[in-house]
Amino acid sequence: MSCSIGMSLVFRLGDVGFSLAAEDLLEIREEDPRELFSADASAAKLPFRDGAIPVVDLRRLFGVPDNPRADRAVRFLVLAGERGNWATPVDRVLGVHPASAFTRCPAPLLSRLPGPRPYGDVELWRDELLVRCDALWLEQCRRGI
Amino acid sequence: MPARDLSNRLVFFRNRDGAFALPLADVLAVVPLPKIRFLPLLPPQVLGMVVHDGEALPLLRLAAKDSPATVSAFAVICAVSWGRVALSADAVPRVPAPGQFATPGNSAAGENPGRHVLYDQAPYLLLDIERIVAELSRWDFRQPSPSGNQEV
Numbered sequence: 001m002s003c004s005i006g007m008s009l010v011f012r013l014g015d016v017g018f019s020l021a022a023e024d025l026l027e028i029r030e031e032d033p034r035e036l037f038s039a040d041a042s043a044a045k046l047p048f049r050d051g052a053i054p055v056v057d058l059r060r061l062f063g064v065p066d067n068p069r070a071d072r073a074v075r076f077l078v079l080a081g082e083r084g085n086w087a088t089p090v091d092r093v094l095g096v097h098p099a100s101a102f103t104r105c106p107a108p109l110l111s112r113l114p115g116p117r118p119y120g121d122v123e124l125w126r127d128e129l130l131v132r133c134d135a136l137w138l139e140q141c142r143r144g145i
Numbered sequence: 146m147p148a149r150d151l152s153n154r155l156v157f158f159r160n161r162d163g164a165f166a167l168p169l170a171d172v173l174a175v176v177p178l179p180k181i182r183f184l185p186l187l188p189p190q191v192l193g194m195v196v197h198d199g200e201a202l203p204l205l206r207l208a209a210k211d212s213p214a215t216v217s218a219f220a221v222i223c224a225v226s227w228g229r230v231a232l233s234a235d236a237v238p239r240v241p242a243p244g245q246f247a248t249p250g251n252s253a254a255g256e257n258p259g260r261h262v263l264y265d266q267a268p269y270l271l272l273d274i275e276r277i278v279a280e281l282s283r284w285d286f287r288q289p290s291p292s293g294n295q296e297v
Contacts, residue, residue, distance in 0.1 A: 016185055062185040063286070107194065107201035108228035109187075112282045117186060122194075122201055129182040129194060129201060 008102060010094040010125060011077065014064040017130040019123060022096045024135035026085060027078040046076055046087040053078065053085045056142045061118050062131070067091055081139040101125055116141070155246060155271075157264050158238035160217050162208035165232070166246075166262045166269040167221075173229060174222040175238055188284035190277065195231050197222055204231045205277060207270075225278045232272075239264075 007022035031046065045052035055076070059066070067074075076087045103124040110120050118141045121132040154169035174197075181193040181204060191203040202222065217233035246264035248271070261268040 015183060064185055103199075105196060105199065105201045109191070109194075109201075109203045109230075109281065112227055112278075113188070114282065114285055117286060119186075122184065124196065127180070129184065129196065131184060 006099045007096050008099065009077070009096050010130065011090040012092040012094060013059050013062065013090055014067065016062065016064055017094070017125070017128050018058075018090075018133050019102065019125065019130045020079075020133040020135055024079050025077060025096075026080055028093055029076045029078060029087070031074065031076055046078070048078060048085060048087070053087055056086050056088045056138070058088045058090070058138070061138070061142060079135045079139075082136055083139070086139060097125065102130075105129065153243050154240060155262060155264075156221065156238045156240050157246070157262075157269050158219075158221060158232070158234035158236070160207070160233045160235050162206065164267060164269045165207060165272050166264065167223065167232075167272040167274060169240060171223045171274050172221055172238075173224050175234070176220050176222065178217050178220045178233060186286040188281045188286075190281055190284070192233070195220055197229070197231065200229065202229050202231045203281070204233060207232065207272070207277075223274050225274055227278075230274065230278060 008019045009022050009025050010017060010019050012018070027048075029046070029048075044055035046055050058064075074089045074091065075093055076089050077093075078085055078087045105122050105124050107122050110117070110122070118138060119131045119133060122129050123132050124130070152168075152170060155166045156169050156172050157164070157166050159165070176197065179195040179197060181195060182201075183193050187194075187203070190206050192206045193204050194201045195204050196202075197220070204220070217235050219234040219237060221232040221234050221238060223230050223232060241264060246262050246269075248262050249260065260271055262271050263269075
């Protein structure tokens with residue numbers, strides 16, 4: 001049994017904090033995005049193991065403003081998906097923390113908004129409200145919504 | 146002792162968006178303004194989220210355009226059909242006796258949404274919170290990114 005069960009990764013895009021199950025995380029890589037996004041951002045690939053995996057821009061999916069430091073090396077989360085692995089650039093990784101560090105925070109408004117949406121839950125971590133992500137749901141979102 | 150009839154009482158307050166009134170029956174609490182937290186893909190009518198009693202509530206923007214920032218010190222927590230929402234207030238809201246304000250053309254506050262109430266010689270826009278939150282559920286996040294809920 002993986003010791004990451006029940007743990008969550010916390011990361012940041014711009015000023016927005018996110019969390020997702022650590023079980024979905026395969027690796028954290030540091031790459032130069034200029035090489036990955038130089039030609040066609042939608043077709044960006046990240047070398048991974050013996051092949052290349054698609055790069056998904058969560059910043060775009062969540063409407064987070066561009067990072068002015070985007071020309072610097074950034075960290076990529078490599079995540080397990082239903083149709084294979086995929087990667088996404090993030091601004092900061094704030095660690096992997098146990099479930100006890102998070103408090104579920106109901107947000108009835110989110111269920112009232114038209115969907116489907118990339119997220120529907122939030123939680124409190126160190127007095128910060130985080131967007132709770134699900135890797136499989138994000139994978140579907142990037143395809144269809 | 147018989148319960149007081151609060152149906153004709155209004156709460157008056159000001160914030161960065163203007164001067165507003167709403168039925169006292171819609172107000173659940175007035176609390177020091179909690180930290181405003183920002184989430185992506187929220188409607189432009191939402192300035193941010195505040196955590197109150199363990200729940201993340203939308204802090205509503207009451208003006209169509211960005212207003213000059215003022216320092217709001219309080220949050221007015223209001224009941225809506227599906228939960229609670231928050232409004233910012235620069236000072237403790239006032240709840241005057243019914244004879245101290247005038248609702249032009251109608252004595253029932255809930256029946257003239259979008260109209261002003263005169264109090265202390267100043268007009269206050271009478272809010273219909275249910276109508277405002279109904280707009281939220283019509284906003285499609287796939288529309289161009291709003292300027293709202295990014296900064297206060």
